[in-house]
Amino acid sequence: MPKATVERLPLYLQCLQAIGDSETTVSSDALANVAGVNSANVRKDLSYLGSHGVRGVGYDRLELCAQLRRALGLTDKWPVVIVGVGNLGSALANYQGFDASGFNVIGLYDADPSKIGARVDGQRIKSMEDLELDIKKHEVQMAILTTPAGAAQEVADMLVSVGILSILNFAPALLKLPDTVKCRQVDLATELQILSYYQASRPT
Amino acid sequence: MPKATVERLPLYLQCLQAIGDSETTVSSDALANVAGVNSANVRKDLSYLGSHGVRGVGYDRLELCAQLRRALGLTDKWPVVIVGVGNLGSALANYQGFDASGFNVIGLYDADPSKIGARVDGQRIKSMEDLELDIKKHEVQMAILTTPAGAAQEVADMLVSVGILSILNFAPALLKLPDTVKCRQVDLATELQILSYYQASRPT
DNA sequence: TGGGCATCGTGATTCGTTTCACAAGCGCAC
DNA sequence: GTGCGCTTGTGAAACGAATCACGATGCCCA
Ligand SMILES: NC(=O)c1ccc[n+]([C@@H]2O[C@H](COP(=O)([O-])OP(=O)(O)OC[C@H]3O[C@@H](n4cnc5c(N)ncnc54)[C@H](O)[C@@H]3O)[C@@H](O)[C@H]2O)c1
Ligand SMILES: NC(=O)c1ccc[n+]([C@@H]2O[C@H](COP(=O)([O-])OP(=O)(O)OC[C@H]3O[C@@H](n4cnc5c(N)ncnc54)[C@H](O)[C@@H]3O)[C@@H](O)[C@H]2O)c1
Numbered sequence: 114m115p116k117a118t119v120e121r122l123p124l125y126l127q128c129l130q131a132i133g134d135s136e137t138t139v140s141s142d143a144l145a146n147v148a149g150v151n152s153a154n155v156r157k158d159l160s161y162l163g164s165h166g167v168r169g170v171g172y173d174r175l176e177l178c179a180q181l182r183r184a185l186g187l188t189d190k191w192p193v194v195i196v197g198v199g200n201l202g203s204a205l206a207n208y209q210g211f212d213a214s215g216f217n218v219i220g221l222y223d224a225d226p227s228k229i230g231a232r233v234d235g236q237r238i239k240s241m242e243d244l245e246l247d248i249k250k251h252e253v254q255m256a257i258l259t260t261p262a263g264a265a266q267e268v269a270d271m272l273v274s275v276g277i278l279s280i281l282n283f284a285p286a287l288l289k290l291p292d293t294v295k296c297r298q299v300d301l302a303t304e305l306q307i308l309s310y311y312q313a314s315r316p317t
Numbered sequence: 318m319p320k321a322t323v324e325r326l327p328l329y330l331q332c333l334q335a336i337g338d339s340e341t342t343v344s345s346d347a348l349a350n351v352a353g354v355n356s357a358n359v360r361k362d363l364s365y366l367g368s369h370g371v372r373g374v375g376y377d378r379l380e381l382c383a384q385l386r387r388a389l390g391l392t393d394k395w396p397v398v399i400v401g402v403g404n405l406g407s408a409l410a411n412y413q414g415f416d417a418s419g420f421n422v423i424g425l426y427d428a429d430p431s432k433i434g435a436r437v438d439g440q441r442i443k444s445m446e447d448l449e450l451d452i453k454k455h456e457v458q459m460a461i462l463t464t465p466a467g468a469a470q471e472v473a474d475m476l477v478s479v480g481i482l483s484i485l486n487f488a489p490a491l492l493k494l495p496d497t498v499k500c501r502q503v504d505l506a507t508e509l510q511i512l513s514y515y516q517a518s519r520p521t
Numbered sequence: 522t523g524g525g526c527a528t529c530g531t532g533a534t535t536c537g538t539t540t541c542a543c544a545a546g547c548g549c550a551c
Numbered sequence: 552g553t554g555c556g557c558t559t560g561t562g563a564a565a566c567g568a569a570t571c572a573c574g575a576t577g578c579c580c581a
Contacts, residue, residue: 279515
């Protein structure tokens with residue numbers, strides 16, 4: 114499946130949920146409007162799912178949701194860990210949207226001894242040793258990294274060594290990882306700077 | 318300048334900072350390695366800056382930084398506001414990396430009366446009325462939106478009506494905005510779901 | 522039961538981006 | 552000074568994705 118398509122599937126899922134259960138069926142055109150993409154593009158994307166829309170009618174909303182979820186691998190909840198429970202890590206730990214999206218935060222971990230044992234959203238912050246054990250025990254494959262940039266590479270190496278295969282990295286650091294490990298970078302500064310570019314280059 | 322290029326410029330800036338001041342000069346190849354892109358791509362990107370590297374030598378590190386900053390419109394600090402000071406908004410307010418990236422959080426705003434007046438990282442949380450006044454007074458053009466998804470559209474409309482031109486939206490909601498307003502979406506669930514896709518479709 | 526309409530699926534086309542490949546240019550060593 | 556090695560800048564080619572355009576098809580209603 115093309116990379117560009119994969120990156121739009123979660124969008125479609127979100128749009129379908131936004132549409133709600135007023136309609137039992139959705140046309141590529143309707144979905145395209147909500148998602149802000151071209152309707153032919155939507156159809157081509159959905160065709161990769163082996164999805165079968167009905168000509169003259171559209172796609173069955175619930176079935177399409179299910180297919181998207183299946184394609185994205187969201188049939189079961191993924192266990193994930195959060196490493197680095199500072200400002201950002203705590204905010205993520207408190208976030209209630211994980212469940213709805215198909216994920217389950219099974220633990221919070223930090224290197225700072227003074228934080229260990231503290232509770233965030235009902236979960237106890239655990240040590241880095243616990244992290245290694247928990248990942249192995251629960252076969253966790255996904256980690257959210259919210260340590261300072263300086264510690265990110267070191268922590269990532271450790272995560273990889275104990276079996277993590279996907280990392281969502283919030284630290285502004287470019288991780289060197291084996292190419293068996295998939296990483297996505299979320300960088301606030303980058304986003305703002307891109308906005309800055311367009312802001313600065315406005316026809317005034 | 319191509320969209321794809323603009324989105325890489327912040328990356329280059331970050332890489333240059335990571336390289337540090339050990340080297341006075343950087344080759345496209347060196348930068349490409351750190352950034353994880355093709356070196357011809359780097360050269361083509363930098364050529365849009367009107368940048369002049371020196372054949373046989375490379376680019377002057379400091380001059381290149383300055384050019385990138387200029388291209389991105391980071392010559393002065395942009396004033397930004399944070400709207401919705403909950404878990405995530407507070408984390409962002411506490412974040413110390415804004416300054417280094419070229420931004421200055423001038424105010425925090427929330428609709429919840431019980432939050433107004435509370436301090437986060439030394440700043441008082443202010444009311445939505447103050448928000449309107451402050452945006453107009455300081456001619457703020459960029460806003461960070463961290464309200465619940467349900468309130469996002471309404472708040473965005475208000476922001477636009479008082480002059481905001483760029484929005485960084487963390488709420489999982491698709492904003493309808495006039496096309497004079499630029500918006501970037503940061504969506505945790507989307508990122509995790511993309512990772513989930515690749516995780517699920519691994520050759521096992 | 523058949524005609525018309527809405528909508529899908531998809532080949533062909535266009536567009537934007539990445540990569541390749543190499544001539545041109547600079548600096549340094551001898 | 553002259554030659555050699557390194558690195559840029561960029562046209563051309565390859566690639567991937569978005570869009571167009573339209574035939575195929577199922578549904579609804581007369
Ligand atoms: N806070 C934000 O809004 C924000 C925004 C964008 C990016 N970031 C990035 O996210 C990361 C976290 O930001 P923050 O504001 O939460 O920082 P923070 O300092 O509040 O939290 C970092 C946490 O990581 C822990 N830590 C440090 N070294 C560790 C290690 N080796 N192993 C495990 N844990 C370790 C610290 O004890 C601390 O609890 C930083 O890299 C920051 O640049 C934060
Ligand atoms: N917390 C996270 O880690 C996280 C992760 C991804 C996405 N998000 C999204 O970010 C947004 C904020 O998340 P959060 O966890 O901080 O939620 P939160 O409920 O803690 O904070 C939301 C804040 O917005 C304020 N607010 C509500 N309505 C408002 C209005 N009309 N105008 C101004 N302020 C208003 C609330 O008073 C509250 O302080 C949500 O949309 C959430 O889905 C959060």
